[in-house]
Amino acid sequence: MIASWVAAAVLIAQATIPHPVVGTATVPGSPPRVGAPEKRIVGVEELGPVLTAASAIAVDVESGAVLFGKQPHAVRPLASITKLLAVLAILQRSSEPGELVGIVAEDIPPEGGTRLLVGDRVTIQELLSLSLVASDNAAIAALARTHGGTVATVAKMQDLAREYGLHSVRVRDVSGLDPWTVGSATDAATLLMRAAEAPGIAQRMTLSEITVDPHRIPPEPLRALATNVLLRDGFRHAFAIRGGKTGYLDEAGSNLAIIVERDGHRVAVVVLGSASRDDRFRDARVLADWVFRNYEW
Helix, strand or coil: CHHHHHHHHHHHHHHCCCCCCCCCCECCCCCCCCCCCCCEECCCCCCCCCCCCCEEEEEECCCCEEEEEECCCCCEECHHHHHHHHHHHHCCCCCCCCCEEECCHHHCCCCCCCCCCCCCEEEHHHHHHHHHHCCCHHHHHHHHHHCCCHHHHHHHHHHHHHHCCCCCCECCCCCCCCCCCEECHHHHHHHHHHHHCCCCCCCHHHCCEEEECCCCCCCCCEEEECCCHHHCCHHHHCCEEEEEEEEEECCCEEEEEEEEEECCEEEEEEEEEECCHHHHHHHHHHHHHHHHHHEEC
């Protein structure tokens, strides 16, 4: 009985959140779209999907139309979604992808979240893959250190946030471990769509696992699974995953930003502050399924 009351309360709360009208709302900073198809809601489920996430948004990638919003402008810790912005900033500096980078003690954060050890030597392209696929904190720290320095990278990230129109984004670090690195679900969707258009990022965000060579003695290749379990579970038949990034902090809860595709239509789905690591994937699946069932192109 209590559970049913809680579910009813969630439905009522979400019903009071306005779902933006199709074709009128666009994501700030998204490139202009010409000739985007109009959409109409069909078979509307008035109360919307039930999500554990504190805030969420679904955006049509082609037109920028907002298809669903739950507190989409609430500012929250981005956690490791921040790494998308860091990689975008790092890729603007020229470097040789095959260059070996040595891991030093300052790259290893006290919070952990890395498979790398001091003394490892990893190529820049492998560090990019570790950062985006496995959300490795030492990998992104090493990239920032060797591409102009951490302070300069953070400054560049903030500049890019302004350039992209990410008005609520405030950057304090490159990995998202600082809870004061914040942004909204709306900004996270825009950031994800920008990243998905960047060479060197889009393809990596679809990898279910990677193997890197840290040049240890004796040789010890590192195999790392994607933190985005939707890339390797049985739900891939429901829609294709065209990119994404996970994030987690105690202060943030569980975050996920993904681009899904069905029948040639791509939708950016962001959930921030889901109740658990598993719930973020459930929330994203539920929201994506709701969009594809309730809109037609």
